[in-house]
Amino acid sequence: MTRMHKENNLSKNQQIIFDLIDKSPEPLKAYTILFNVQKKGINAPPQVYRALDKLVEIGKIHKIESKNAFVACKNSDCEISKATAFSICESCEMVDEISDTKLSKYLSSFNHKKGMKFKRFNLEFFGICKKCK
Amino acid sequence: MTRMHKENNLSKNQQIIFDLIDKSPEPLKAYTILFNVQKKGINAPPQVYRALDKLVEIGKIHKIESKNAFVACKNSDCEISKATAFSICESCEMVDEISDTKLSKYLSSFNHKKGMKFKRFNLEFFGICKKCK
DNA sequence: TTAGAATTGTTATAATATAACAGTATGTAA
DNA sequence: TTACATACTGTTATATTATAACAATTCTAA
Numbered sequence: 001m002t003r004m005h006k007e008n009n010l011s012k013n014q015q016i017i018f019d020l021i022d023k024s025p026e027p028l029k030a031y032t033i034l035f036n037v038q039k040k041g042i043n044a045p046p047q048v049y050r051a052l053d054k055l056v057e058i059g060k061i062h063k064i065e066s067k068n069a070f071v072a073c074k075n076s077d078c079e080i081s082k083a084t085a086f087s088i089c090e091s092c093e094m095v096d097e098i099s100d101t102k103l104s105k106y107l108s109s110f111n112h113k114k115g116m117k118f119k120r121f122n123l124e125f126f127g128i129c130k131k132c133k
Numbered sequence: 134m135t136r137m138h139k140e141n142n143l144s145k146n147q148q149i150i151f152d153l154i155d156k157s158p159e160p161l162k163a164y165t166i167l168f169n170v171q172k173k174g175i176n177a178p179p180q181v182y183r184a185l186d187k188l189v190e191i192g193k194i195h196k197i198e199s200k201n202a203f204v205a206c207k208n209s210d211c212e213i214s215k216a217t218a219f220s221i222c223e224s225c226e227m228v229d230e231i232s233d234t235k236l237s238k239y240l241s242s243f244n245h246k247k248g249m250k251f252k253r254f255n256l257e258f259f260g261i262c263k264k265c266k
Numbered sequence: 267t268t269a270g271a272a273t274t275g276t277t278a279t280a281a282t283a284t285a286a287c288a289g290t291a292t293g294t295a296a
Numbered sequence: 297t298t299a300c301a302t303a304c305t306g307t308t309a310t311a312t313t314a315t316a317a318c319a320a321t322t323c324t325a326a
Contacts (some may be wrong), residue, residue, distance in 0.1 A: 011291095011303080011304055011305085012304085012305085013304080013305075014304090029281085029282085030281095030282065030283075031281070031282075041306095042305095042306095043306075043307080044306070044307060044308080045282085045283070045284085046283090046284070046285090046305095046306085046307080046308095047305070047306070047307090049282090049283065049284075050304080050305085051304095054303095054304090065198035065199045065257070066198045066255065068281090068282065068283095068313095087245045087247070087249055087251070089249070090252075096245070096247065096249075098245065100243075100246075103243060106239060107256075110233075110236060110258070112220045112229070112231065112258070112260075113233075114220070114229065114262070114263060115262075115263040116220055116222070116229075116258075116260050116261070116262050116263060117260050117261070118220070118258040118259065118260040119223075119259060119260045119261070120258070120259040120260070121256060121257065121258045121259065122199065122256070122257050122259075123240075123254060123255070123256045123257075124198070124254065124255050124256075125243070125245070125249075125251040125253070125254045126251065126252060126253040126254065126255075127245075127249050127250050127251040127252045127253070128249070128250070128252070129247070129248075129249050130247060130248040130249060144272080144273060144274085144322095144323095145273085145274085146273080146274075147273090162312090162313085163312095163313065163314075164312070164313070174275095175274095175275095176275075176276080177275070177276060177277080178313085178314070178315085179274095179275085179276080179277095179314090179315070179316090180273095180274070180275070180276090182313090182314060182315075183273080183274085184273095187272095187273090201282095201312090201313065201314095
């Protein structure tokens with residue numbers, strides 16, 4: 001029907017959902033996203049989850065596993081989400097992507113004794129942020 | 134009615150569920166656990182989740198966040214689950230707890246630029262294990 | 267021995283995620 | 297420009313993961 005919005009390589013639904021996540025200061029959950037995009041014609045969970053899956057796959061967003069929530073990638077170092085690290089405040093729930101070259105290199109070169117070669121890692125740090133202290 | 138089984142500091146349900154997880158070579162999901170303990174009189178999800186919460190809290194088990202599954206702690210270094218690291222095979226789903234003093238020290242002493250002091254971390258490495266290669 | 271804390275049992279329901287199927291848009295190569 | 301493959305969309309239904317709320321029992325420590 002109408003042209004897809006391919007300017008950024010993203011499809012219409014992907015772009016809508018990425019924009020929402022990108023401008024959110026907080027990680028967003030799938031059903032919060034669904035609620036917020038219903039006015040744009042995205043009506044059902046599979047539409048949201050499909051866009052989320054794709055955005056994760058291409059590294060535009062990351063899933064915070066401990067919270068089942070999604071944040072936009074703020075970091076050029078984590079090419080296609082191979083090496084992610086986050087700082088999570090247990091009080092206000094704020095999540096910050098950690099961009100630390102030394103940390104990233106250290107972990108990327110870490111290999112398991114049992115002969116396993118790692119392709120990817122996800123690290124989540126928990127604490128109380130400056131504001132909440 | 135009957136005495137609780139406190140020999141190990143665990144209540145009856147906690148002990149039943151810990152035993153099941155501890156002898157499993159694979160991470161177990163909550164509803165898999167539920168199915169497997171119904172013959173022992175644990176009938177409903179809250180009973181399972183309460184035991185899991187407690188076992189996580191006291192460090193007897195860990196939750197693998199990316200899989201919503203639970204493994205017994207095999208590691209004396211992660212006192213009360215403050216510092217956990219896992220190796221996860223993306224092919225066979227095998228999960229191994231990583232016990233590496235250097236890694237643990239490195240991460241435990243890592244602090245965020247933005248003034249956040251971390252109390253806890255969880256790290257999940259992904260790859261293809263030796264067997265699956 | 268009794269009060270508080272922890273644990274248990276139970277029903278119902280909330281929150282998170284996917285299966286399956288039919289249709290539409292897009293890119294590309296003949 | 298047709299036709300094919302691939303990716304994306306829309307939709308209904310359902311599977312999976314997790315918690316709320318309440319009543320009762322058991323444990324522990326004073």
